[in-house]
Amino acid sequence: MHTDLVAALDIGGTKIAGALVDGGGSLLVRAQRPTPAREGAEAVMGAVNDVLAELAASPLWHRARAVGIGSAGPVDASAGTVSPVNVPGWRGFPLVDRVAAATGGLPVTLVGDGVAMTAAEHWLGAARGYDNALCMVVSTGVGGGLVLGGKLHPGPSGNAGHIGHISVDLDGDPCPCGARGCVERIASGPNIARRALENGWRPGADGDTTAAAVAAAARAGDPVAAASFERAAQALAAGIAATATLADLDIAVIGGGVAGAGEVLFAPLRASLRDYATLSFVQGLTVTSAVMGADAGLVGAAAAASTVRRAASNGVRAVAAP
Structure with a gap:
């Protein structure tokens, strides 16, 4: 029986999660710490070390053969570095080297969180x-990843498929990334809520101004809320159609909190896709919701590490190495 495990890390601005993941994608041991995002680089790394130490205390740790992040x-x-927008203390932080040192030199694979989600959705x-897929996370930001020719395609930097920063409105609002009219600037949760408020939508008695509240209002028939979605x-349709046309894709999978709006998002998305995905080879593109949920980051980090290990054993350059 194949007993190797991957130690997976899912690092975000709110939490740092870890797990020991087996070859079937099951999470056998879990650990989690809050991300001290407003503190310095070493405080954040301390939380990573705490998660790794908790995993290492498991009797299953000796089966870990690699780390996926x-x-x-x-x-x-x-x-081997990270500069998360929502973790200001980490700019060019040498995470791969630090995690390799903390785990006794295990091989470490690093990918962006959108790529990790893609790996999970493609695996399970x-x-x-x-064989050819775009998977997206639409939440506080908009990220994504690609599967091409049946294989995860993280690209040399680990960011391939980052659809949130395709410009779909040439004269649109400035995006914090420096460009204009990015998908993220229009389709992320905070921007859906911002646009609804600017156009006259008002929250209910609870004062909830999140995209989820806008979605609830849209379901209840509020035209301003519906228009923002x-x-x-x-x-999203313009970005998906551009990516599908460029890479000849079969399916687009959408996850993240905004996808939880359901048909409030997906009905107009399918309608808009008919306007943008017009060439014969993308007209049959399937669009569906993600199913891996909150564990996608951990499962996908493990899948990415396993993919790279297999590629390396076949003589292909790994995405990242310690």
């Missing part, structure tokens, strides 16, 4: 069985 980005897998989720869906 899915991190909020930008990441630079070729350099909604993109399983599809329709605009987000149009931006």
Whole structure:
């Protein structure tokens, strides 16, 4: 029986999660710490070390053969560094080297969190069985990843498929990334809520101004709330269609909190796709919701590490090495 495990890390601005993951994608041991995002670099690394130490205390740790990390980005897998927008203390932080040192020199693979989610959905989720896929996380930001020719395609930096920063409105609002009219600037949860408020939507008695509250209002028939989701869906459709046309894709999988709006998002998204995905080879593109949920980052980090280990054993350059 194959007994090797991967130690997986899912690093975000709110929490740092870890797990020992087996060859079937089951999470056998879990650990988690809050991310001290407003503190310095070493405080954040201390939380990572605490998660790793808790995993290492498990009797199963001796079966760990590699570490996979899915991190909020930008990441630079070729350099082994991370600079998450929502963790200001980490800029060019040498995470791969530090994790390798903390785990006694285990090989470490680093990918962006959108790529990790993609790896999970392709391995065990909604993109399983599809050789050419775009998987997206639509939440506080908009990220993504690609499967091409049946294989995860993280690219040399670990960020390939980062659809959130495709410009879909040439004269649109400035995006914090420095460009204009990015998918993220239109379709992320905070921007859906911002646009609804700017156009006259008002929250209920609870004062909830999140995208989830806007979705609830849209379901209840509020036209301003519905229009904000329709605009987000149009931006997503334009970005998805561009990516599908460029890479000849079969399926787009959408996860993250905004996807939880259900048909409030997906109905206008499918309608807008008919306007943008017009060439014959992308007209049959399937669009569906992600199914891996909160564990996608950990499962995907393990999948990415396993993919790289197999590639390395076959003489292919790994995405990242300690």
